[in-house]
Amino acid sequence: MYAVRQHVFGPPETLVYEEVETPSPGPGEVRLAVTAAGVHLMDTVLRAGRDLGMALPGLPMTPGREAAGVVDAVGAGVDAGWLGARVVAYLGPERNGGYATHAVASAEALHRVPDGVDDATAVAMIGTGRTAVGVLEQAALSAGDVVVVTAAAGGMGTLLVQAARQAGARVIGLAGGRRKTEAVLEQGADGAVDYTPAGWERQLGEALRGAASTVVLDGVGGRLGRSAAESLGPGGRHLYYGWASDEGHFTTFTEAELEQYRITSHLVVGPSLFALPGGIRRLEETALDRAARGLFRPVVQSFPLAHAAQAHAALETRATMGKVVLRP
Template sequence: MYAIRQHAFGAPDMLVYEEVDTPAPGPGEVRVAVTAAGVHVMDTVLRAGREMGMALPRLPMTPGREAAGVVDAVGAGVAEEWLGQRVAAYLGHERNGGYATHAVTSADSLHRVPDGVDDDTAVTMIGTGRTAVGILEQAALSAGDVVVVTAAAGGLGTLLVQAARRAGAVVVGLAGSPRKLEVVREQGANGAVDYTLPGWEEHLREALGGVPSTVVLDGVGGRLGRAAAESLGAGGRHLYFGWVSDEGRFTGFSPEELEAYGITSQLAVGPALFGLPGGIRRLEETALRWAAQGRLSPVVQSFPLARAARAHHALETRATVGKVVLRPEAAAASRGQER
């Protein structure tokens, strides 16, 4: 089989497309012929050798924690009825292995992909989608809310914009280019603001119609996330869940600032996400069901598996829109062209 292998930490070109032995599933495991592999910002962090709260993987390794495809082999103790089933799975924070034509995972991690849900959508919802569901449950948006979404053209941001509009809220999305603003508007946002422009905070106030926001969903952090959160009025809620700003840190407020502003601020991932009723598996099931029902429709930008390095570079330089997905079936045509 073919896989993306990483032998050293560093730049995207550390990701190399190689032929390797096809793994066999062990007891309680299945092997999936991968049709779509999700790329997450944490993949780029670990590839570069930055821990960011997670232990670095042992090298050499195959990255990728989100996969969709068809079960083509089962290990001891796994029902043969899984063979031939279209599935999606989150492989685990430490296991990885999704950037490949075949991946092995625990049978307990599998979800059957609902009819009408394509592979790109399935792999998006099993990771990014479950996070969106968890954030939305904590945000409890309503038609009376005025919502600001940072990184609104990303895989998670586009889902949050869609959901906020479905709830009847007024939504303004922040993004970093004319093309991304177009994508934000396509998801139903009432307004879209380019945060790379000087004085964008004033543009945000104009997009909000001069009224304060009631909810800020912040996946960027740093100075930009803080400026977005300062659009909140008294009683506003700030939910933060990302740190892709140049400073590489969450948006933070001191207790004194929160009291002075009259707002609340909470981390919506980590323990807050894992501790929701029903756990992570219930969030994954909900995300897939919402996709099947059309409640959420992910935006996807795909790359051939062989061009994983290019995908990482594009994600790190903010040149992507929506969820980044690798497609192994396109890898053979691209082999050797991009490393």
């Protein structure tokens, strides 16, 4: 089989397309003939070997934690009824292996892909979609909300814009460049602001029509996330879940600042996400169901598996829109 392999930590060019031995599933596992593999910002962080206080994977390795495909082999103790099934799975933070023509997954991680959902959409739901569901459940949006979404043209941002509009909220999306702001409007946002020019905050104020926002959904962090959060009025809610900014950190407020601005600020991933009723698997099932019912319509940008390095470079330089997927 063919796989994308990483032998050293470093830039995107460290990802190489190689022929390797096809794995066999162990007890409780299945093997997938992969049809789509998700690329996540965390994949680029791990590839670079950045120290985030977590253990880095051992090398050499095949990256990729999200995969969809057809089960072509089962290990001991696994129901043979899985053979031939279209499935999607989050392989796990330590397993990886999705950037390949074949990947091994725990049978317990499998979800059958619903009818009418393509494999790229399924991959988008198993990672990005499940996080979006968790963020939305904690945000509890309503028709009375005015919502600002950072990185609104990204994989998460696109889904959050769609869901906020479905809740009846007024939505302003922040994105980098005209092409992306146009895409945000195509997803149903009431307004879109390009954050790349100096003074973009004034444009956000105009898009808000002089009013304050009530909710900021922030996946960017840094100075941009802070500026977005400063659009909140008293009683506003700042929910943060990412740090895609160049500064590489969440937007946070001190207790004194929260009291001064009369807002709340909560990290809605990590322990907050895992503690939601039903756990992560229920979030995955909900995301897949939303896709099957047309409530989540992910924008997907695909790259050939052999071009994984280009996919990473494009993601890191913010040249992508929506969910990035590799196709063998």
